Amino acid sequence: MVGGGATGLGCAVDAASRGLSVALFERFDFASGTSSRSTKLIHGGVRYLRGGQIGLVAQSLRERERLRRNAPRLVREIDFLVPTRRRFGRAFYAVGLGLYDALSGGAGATRVLSRNAVHDRVPGLSMDGLRGGVLYEDDQFDDARLALGLARTASELGAVVVNYAAVESLLERGGRVAGVVVCDRETERRIEVPARVVINASGVRADSIRRMDDPNCVPIIRASRGAHIVLERAFLPGETAVLIPRTDDGRVVFLIPWRGRVLVGTTDTACGVVDDPVATPDDVAFLLSHAKRVLARAPSLDDVKSAFAGLRPLLVKGSVGTASLSRDHRVFVSPRGLVTIAGGKWTTYRSMAEDAVDRAIAAGGLRAARSQTAAVAIRGGETDAWSNDPVERAAMGGERIEMEDFVRAAVRDDMARTVDDVMSRRSRALFLDARGCTAIAHDVALAMARELNRDEGWIQSEARSFTALAARWIPSP
Numbered sequence: 001m002v003g004g005g006a007t008g009l010g011c012a013v014d015a016a017s018r019g020l021s022v023a024l025f026e027r028f029d030f031a032s033g034t035s036s037r038s039t040k041l042i043h044g045g046v047r048y049l050r051g052g053q054i055g056l057v058a059q060s061l062r063e064r065e066r067l068r069r070n071a072p073r074l075v076r077e078i079d080f081l082v083p084t085r086r087r088f089g090r091a092f093y094a095v096g097l098g099l100y101d102a103l104s105g106g107a108g109a110t111r112v113l114s115r116n117a118v119h120d121r122v123p124g125l126s127m128d129g130l131r132g133g134v135l136y137e138d139d140q141f142d143d144a145r146l147a148l149g150l151a152r153t154a155s156e157l158g159a160v161v162v163n164y165a166a167v168e169s170l171l172e173r174g175g176r177v178a179g180v181v182v183c184d185r186e187t188e189r190r191i192e193v194p195a196r197v198v199i200n201a202s203g204v205r206a207d208s209i210r211r212m213d214d215p216n217c218v219p220i221i222r223a224s225r226g227a228h229i230v231l232e233r234a235f236l237p238g239e240t241a242v243l244i245p246r247t248d249d250g251r252v253v254f255l256i257p258w259r260g261r262v263l264v265g266t267t268d269t270a271c272g273v274v275d276d277p278v279a280t281p282d283d284v285a286f287l288l289s290h291a292k293r294v295l296a297r298a299p300s301l302d303d304v305k306s307a308f309a310g311l312r313p314l315l316v317k318g319s320v321g322t323a324s325l326s327r328d329h330r331v332f333v334s335p336r337g338l339v340t341i342a343g344g345k346w347t348t349y350r351s352m353a354e355d356a357v358d359r360a361i362a363a364g365g366l367r368a369a370r371s372q373t374a375a376v377a378i379r380g381g382e383t384d385a386w387s388n389d390p391v392e393r394a395a396m397g398g399e400r401i402e403m404e405d406f407v408r409a410a411v412r413d414d415m416a417r418t419v420d421d422v423m424s425r426r427s428r429a430l431f432l433d434a435r436g437c438t439a440i441a442h443d444v445a446l447a448m449a450r451e452l453n454r455d456e457g458w459i460q461s462e463a464r465s466f467t468a469l470a471a472r473w474i475p476s477p
Helices: 006-017 046-050 054-070 089-103 115-121 143-156 203-213 281-294 346-364 390-395 403-414 419-426 434-452 456-471
Strands: 023-025 075-084 111-114 132-141 160-162 165-173 176-184 190-194 221-232 241-244 253-258 261-265 306-315 329-333 339-343
Touching (some): 054 075, 054 132, 075 089, 115 132, 143 160, 143 419, 165 203, 203 339, 221 281, 241 281, 306 339, 419 434
Parallel strands (some): 023 160, 075 241
Antiparallel strands (some): 176 190
16 A cells, blocks of 8 residues: 555455455554645545535535444544524525435434524624524534544554555566565665555655656546644534535635534635645634624634635546536556556545455455445544544643653554654644643654654654744744
């Protein structure tokens, strides 16, 4: 497998659960790209109903139910309110969300609320012109922790999963792809890994791997930047999220309680592929503008605790804008046997992986059982996945008690190699308070050094590198 995001890790779990021999290589950290920078939702996609993509919504909702069963400590239900300020607005959204409810097999989860009921339920909402709202149910999750749970699960099933291992080229035998050449990015050592079949699950970089197989291949991926901002929880008290059903660019925007903060997103902007995309001033201004329209207390730039962006790997479809491109997926098999899984979204990662492994088995002439993952429990979440961990608490201004133990466990048990790995994915501190993270960067590096046996030079270098990275998450005018 090439790629350690949601899709690649899902493929590793699927293939290993069928008894296949599996190795996965990720050139940075697991889920360090798109897969840790989502809106933290496992959902059918309400906005896809508007585009008539009933099949995609139904499939997503089926996968949502499977994740509820297979990762109950990492996925949980959350109520969403759609506020209405137009006459007949409640009836309009009640019909659409009733269909959403029906597709999920629900029984009455969608409810129409009066103006007073909305105020009681979501006290942070502006009441100006409000007529009421419609309440529906979806799921929230921690994307990076689910990805790490998949890595643990794949490993326990016998797969070898390696971060900071870059695939530099493909091996060839008899005119067929026959493995990969991998560079260990810490030691610069290169090794050849033979394989009967290679799955390219590298997300927005899928075309770069495809060009290793065929330099003249036609691109299949268009990247779209989705940005988010994070605000203090005081802007949206309570446990109910808010959906803004129509934005200036025709999308939807969510305001979601998450880990003691409020997550606001997302945008959709066509862009090039970069390793560390950032939320631009225009992205931040767009999200603040829409948050101000619905919140009783208008947030300003100074209220943004962190701003981040991820790149969606959308399938090319003519010249239409990225906001109109489907989140469906496709599997491509090249004439030389490279299997590429492209498109999709977090919610459907499992079915995407099943499709990719099915095609890989056929392409490689392998014998294996049918997919088992509809019922495979995902490791992770043995501790409370919804309470702030010691690193998050320290970054948000709390005591640094137990922080060193947490950091050393992240290195020892979860393959963290850099301060960013700890701050962004073993903890979610960088997402919650970018400024606060810079204050504890040296302490985190020191705790890691004790576990990794690194010297003072490494500590200083890691603290500086992370501080520079975190500065890119602090929005400026």
